[in-house]
Amino acid sequence: MKDEPLADDTMKELPRHISDDAADQEREGLLSGVAAERRDADTERSRLSTKKMLALAATALLLLVGVVEVGIMIKSKHQAPDPVLNLTRSNGTHEFKKTVLVVSIDGLQAGYLDRGLTPHLLDISKKGLRAKFMKPVFPTLTFPNHWALMTGLYAESHGIVANNFWDPATDSKFDYSSAPHSWNASWWFGEPMWETAGKAGLITANLMWPGPPETRTGWSPTYFIPWRDKVPLSEKHDQIMSWIDLPLDSRPQLIMAYEPSLDQAGHLAGPKSTLVNTTLAYVDRFAKSITESLAARNLTDIVDVVFLSDHGMTDTSHPTLVYMDDIIGVEGLESIEHEDGWPSMGIRFSPTVDSSKYLSILLDAAKANPEKFDVYTHDTMPQRYHFSRNPRIAPIYVVPKMGYALTTREQGDVGFSKGNHGYDNNERSMNAMFVAHGPFSAVTKVLHQQNSRSLAKRWLGNPNEGWHSTTDDTYVMDGFENVNIYNLVMKLLAIEEFAASTNGTEGFWDKYF
Numbered sequence: 001m002k003d004e005p006l007a008d009d010t011m012k013e014l015p016r017h018i019s020d021d022a023a024d025q026e027r028e029g030l031l032s033g034v035a036a037e038r039r040d041a042d043t044e045r046s047r048l049s050t051k052k053m054l055a056l057a058a059t060a061l062l063l064l065v066g067v068v069e070v071g072i073m074i075k076s077k078h079q080a081p082d083p084v085l086n087l088t089r090s091n092g093t094h095e096f097k098k099t100v101l102v103v104s105i106d107g108l109q110a111g112y113l114d115r116g117l118t119p120h121l122l123d124i125s126k127k128g129l130r131a132k133f134m135k136p137v138f139p140t141l142t143f144p145n146h147w148a149l150m151t152g153l154y155a156e157s158h159g160i161v162a163n164n165f166w167d168p169a170t171d172s173k174f175d176y177s178s179a180p181h182s183w184n185a186s187w188w189f190g191e192p193m194w195e196t197a198g199k200a201g202l203i204t205a206n207l208m209w210p211g212p213p214e215t216r217t218g219w220s221p222t223y224f225i226p227w228r229d230k231v232p233l234s235e236k237h238d239q240i241m242s243w244i245d246l247p248l249d250s251r252p253q254l255i256m257a258y259e260p261s262l263d264q265a266g267h268l269a270g271p272k273s274t275l276v277n278t279t280l281a282y283v284d285r286f287a288k289s290i291t292e293s294l295a296a297r298n299l300t301d302i303v304d305v306v307f308l309s310d311h312g313m314t315d316t317s318h319p320t321l322v323y324m325d326d327i328i329g330v331e332g333l334e335s336i337e338h339e340d341g342w343p344s345m346g347i348r349f350s351p352t353v354d355s356s357k358y359l360s361i362l363l364d365a366a367k368a369n370p371e372k373f374d375v376y377t378h379d380t381m382p383q384r385y386h387f388s389r390n391p392r393i394a395p396i397y398v399v400p401k402m403g404y405a406l407t408t409r410e411q412g413d414v415g416f417s418k419g420n421h422g423y424d425n426n427e428r429s430m431n432a433m434f435v436a437h438g439p440f441s442a443v444t445k446v447l448h449q450q451n452s453r454s455l456a457k458r459w460l461g462n463p464n465e466g467w468h469s470t471t472d473d474t475y476v477m478d479g480f481e482n483v484n485i486y487n488l489v490m491k492l493l494a495i496e497e498f499a500a501s502t503n504g505t506e507g508f509w510d511k512y513f
Contacts, residue, residue: 093298099244099251101240102254103258104308109312110134110433115280117280124307129512131479133479134480136312136482142310145482150190150192150211152500152504153189154386156390156393157190158189161387165340165392166348188211194221195215205222207257208231222252261283262280268419271313304438307435312431316343316419319404322400324407328362332361336348341422343422344422376396399423402429
């Protein structure tokens with residue numbers, strides 16, 4: 001994204017909402033669910049081998065211990081969503097339905113959490129879950145990834161292939177910074193989670209999440225607050241809590257919120273800057289205020305909170321410049337009709353020139369300089385990018401390697417930001433962040449801890465596969481693709497039967513529930 005000024009009050013403290021009230025845990029119906037599973041197992045006993053019986057017994061024991069500790073209802077993953085999950089629960093004074101809050105902190109590189117500047121996010125992760133990283137879709141840009149998070153689709157499937165791009169089908173340009181050139185529903189393919197929730201009869205709220213106010217099928221969030229720059233995080237906090245405090249019949253069960261200040265700081269000063277570190281502490285206090293406000297309302301066991309980001313950030317303060325006019329000549333440069341996808345360069349040559357000639361020149365240059373950039377067509381694009389099957393993707397894509405920047409002799413490095421993203425999504429510095437806290441993560445952590453202490457390791461192999469214990473006893477999930485977030489929210493809201501098709505891994509979250 002372009003460099004944008006930070007909010008004027010970036011350095012202000014956020015309000016504190018602290019409560020010592022412990023959240024109540026429900027334990028009703030637990031033993032009956034496990035007993036039912038045991039009766040089913042008895043009917044199959046004669047057909048099971050001794051090894052399988054041991055595995056089944058170990059599984060039942062793990063479920064019983066974990067469930068009694070955290071107070072959840074056990075049901076088979078093959079059953080339809082249990083109606084009890086949609087019933088209201090009390091926080092001691094009011095009734096609440098199952099609720100999910102998804103907060104995106106733009107540009108929060110996964111590695112930022114290891115700087116010692118985010119004690120609150122780390123504390124949240126110790127109580128809940130943290131992933132090593134979350135892998136963004138290619139290109140690692142803001143709009144493609146926020147729509148991937150919302151829909152569970154790769155860019156080639158959801159159609160937002162860059163922050164700025166040309167659509168040959170409509171002969172028009174998508175420009176993320178202009179509502180008239182980006183909000184039209186025709187740009188946005190796929191079904192965002194707030195549309196699915198609406199179809200399931202849930203109330204939803206959207207606080208400045210990058211995307212349109214309405215989908216191609218005419219669905220809108222129940223509450224929608226459009227993008228506005230320089231909004232203090234205290235104001236966003238208060239807006240979220242005002243939705244949480246609404247009466248039951250008008251209260252959203254899915255809330256999505258977006259915060260760009262860390263991304264803006266990264267572009268302006270670079271990921272290693274004092275400004276990024278200061279802003280990182282600022283958004284960390286925002287995360288703390290959210291969790292403390294939920295705790296003050298006794299909602300820790302009712303509301304699942306997911307803090308995540310869209311991509312990381314890398315230092316581009318001193319890149320090695322690659323001059324495109326030195327490669328294809330001034331004539332070739334002037335023959336480019338449309339250019340998409342900075343820091344990559346999606347090229348559409350004028351139909352009046354022989355584009356194959358320039359493609360050949362670019363391929364030869366890439367072969368001679370493999371450390372600087374790659375050149376792809378739809379046919380040669382790496383399959384792992386999932387970035388070829390859409391006419392909005394330019395027919396020729398020049399993708400710079402980390403540390404390099406595409407430019408021209410005329411442009412030089414004028415206007416270059418000190419930090420950037422958009423590079424190969426396998427690059428470590430492009431990794432996004434995932435931290436979750438609430439009833440889902442509490443259940444998952446207890447089951448994991450019980451697994452690690454039980455005989456199941458011998459009976460079931462390695463039930464903790466995909467987990468890593470750190471020195472402070474924090475359990476960290478393996479990294480995963482961000483297209484799996486949509487299905488997580490569907491599970492948390494118990495509306496999987498309404499879910500749209502996605503590019504996420506089928507059954508990915510089953511082992512964590």
